[in-house]
Amino acid sequence: xxxxxxxxxxxxxxxxxxxxxxxxxxxxxxxxxxxxxxxxxxxxxxxxxxxxxxxxxxxxxxxxxxxxxxxxxxxxxxxxxxxxxxxxxxxxxxxxxxxxxxxxxxxxxxxxxxxxxxxxxxxxxxxxxxxxxxxxxxxxxxxxxxxxxxxxxxxxxxxxxxxxxxxxxxxxxxxxxxxxxxxxxxxxx
Numbered sequence: 363x364x365x366x367x368x369x370x371x372x373x374x375x376x377x378x379x380x381x382x383x384x385x386x387x388x389x390x391x392x393x394x395x396x397x398x399x400x401x402x403x404x405x406x407x408x409x410x411x412x413x414x415x416x417x418x419x420x421x422x423x424x425x426x427x428x429x430x431x432x433x434x435x436x437x438x439x440x441x442x443x444x445x446x447x448x449x450x451x452x453x454x455x456x457x458x459x460x461x462x463x464x465x466x467x468x469x470x471x472x473x474x475x476x477x478x479x480x481x482x483x484x485x486x487x488x489x490x491x492x493x494x495x496x497x498x499x500x501x502x503x504x505x506x507x508x509x510x511x512x513x514x515x516x517x518x519x520x521x522x523x524x525x526x527x528x529x530x531x532x533x534x535x536x537x538x539x540x541x542x543x544x545x546x547x548x549x550x551x
């Protein structure tokens with residue numbers, strides 16, 4: 363599993379994500395590429411037991427660690443699997459009370475993603491922009507400004523607006539930078 367090398371990076375990035383999403387008690391959030399559950403844990407505290415947080419991660423070790431780390435907050439769950447596949451299934455979900463799977467991803471207004479350097483896959487961009495996803499605030503954590511710019515362009519063309527972009531020197535003495543972009547949209551009805 364991956365972890366930031368800078369000792370303050372986790373706290374700084376978590377504060378930036380919480381500022382970007384402005385979660386309120388009772389809200390629902392998705393944490394895509396959730397790793398060990400850093401952002402999911404912070405979101406779980408913010409939305410409280412009346413809310414819900416669903417993390418998605420493909421790496422088995424990271425899923426195990428995230429589930430362990432999120433034990434104090436039973437309203438935060440981690441789904442093992444490919445993010446694109448999980449989101450595709452979420453768009454095809456059945457309405458509540460009609461055989462919806464217990465482990466299906468919830469519809470969420472708040473989304474955070476911290477993908478690998480390759481950035482978001484097209485199915486993830488499609489999900490975030492789709493009718494019925496419910497996503498309205500998106501915190502995009504990226505260690506690659508080039509893929510971040512590409513993805514912001516794709517999202518902007520589909521109705522998202524870049525509200526804020528912050529850079530963090532989480533890798534001192536290197537050319538690498540960590541970014542947190544805040545995007546918003548009014549979901550289509």
